[in-house]
Amino acid sequence: MATAAWRALRRHLAYCAAGCIRWPPGTGKGGQSRSGSGALAAIHTSHSSSPPGVGCGSLCDAAGAPARGEEPRGPRVLHRRQLRRGGSRRSRLQAGKVYEALDRPGWAPPAWLFGPVWTALYATIGIAAWLVWRHPDRDRVRTALIWWSLQLALNLVWTPLFFAARQYGLALLDIVLLLAALSMTIVRFRRLSLPAALLLVPYLLWVAFASALNASIWQLNT
Template identity: 45%
Template sequence: MIAFMVLCLIISAFGGAVTATSVNDWYATLQKPAFNPPNWLFGPVWTVIYFLIALSGWRVWLKRGIANAKVPFTLYATQLTLNLAWSFLFFGAQAPFLGLIDIVILLVLIIINCAMFMKIDRLAGMLLVPYALWVGFATLLNGAIWHLNS
């Protein structure tokens, strides 16, 4: 469990560091939709989600190990990589359209990962549902920000 938590904390820390580079200046100047949540909400939500992602991966690892679940864990690693890449694209590169492309692919991979994990451990799959829902919302938000500012 500790390894899965450390992995998620590293991703969270790098993503947070990149986000911090422009959240108070560039991002603050963007037009945002009425459903844009306050900035303070993102940190607590992502903290819970990263914990659930780690717990989900750990449960599948307990059931199958990485060697016996290569495809689900490859997908797990890929969606976490795209999760981190989004921060670099949206905030680091200040490119909402590139972020939108990334997050759409990310959402699809999360849903597939959720389904694969559910076949191994139902609870592990269910633990990824809040992640999919939040990224679904973030996809709408990213799309709206791109639309309003292009």
């Protein structure tokens, strides 16, 4: 379950950003310790501008980055990585243009603010999951990470709905569901780790703010 959840996070981060995740020495793919402790990797972030909204951040796809101590995987892999990052940058630029062209309320933040905010939030999302994963009650951990994965999936869906399909009403429905799933995730995390639950509170507040912004943009542009 944890492996699938982390794969979802890595795919999501690859879609949204550029940066670097490296598994520390002594751990394998998915953060599973070779000694069986199940420790997850530390997350290293890098600043980049990214499109506003729920589905954007500036962390990288670990699948294309060599682990610490490994040799690079060759020019073909590097070329694919460059193409992926180039596409990500183009997507961010396009989303930024869409956002700037919309009628927005006076309290809407500038597009450049979303990148730094999501960089910090994705770090807290990953660390919170790691803290929960360490808990010995595997049944409750599994349930909590199911909710964590659900909110992450809803987070991922928002960006194409809002920026690509321009379906602001459906995007609002998605973000409201995200808000509910995230609230349940925090409740489940609280039963296993108070610090993990607290780490998700800024994320909850930001999603609530983004929900209000989505609703206002929908009203102003229909």
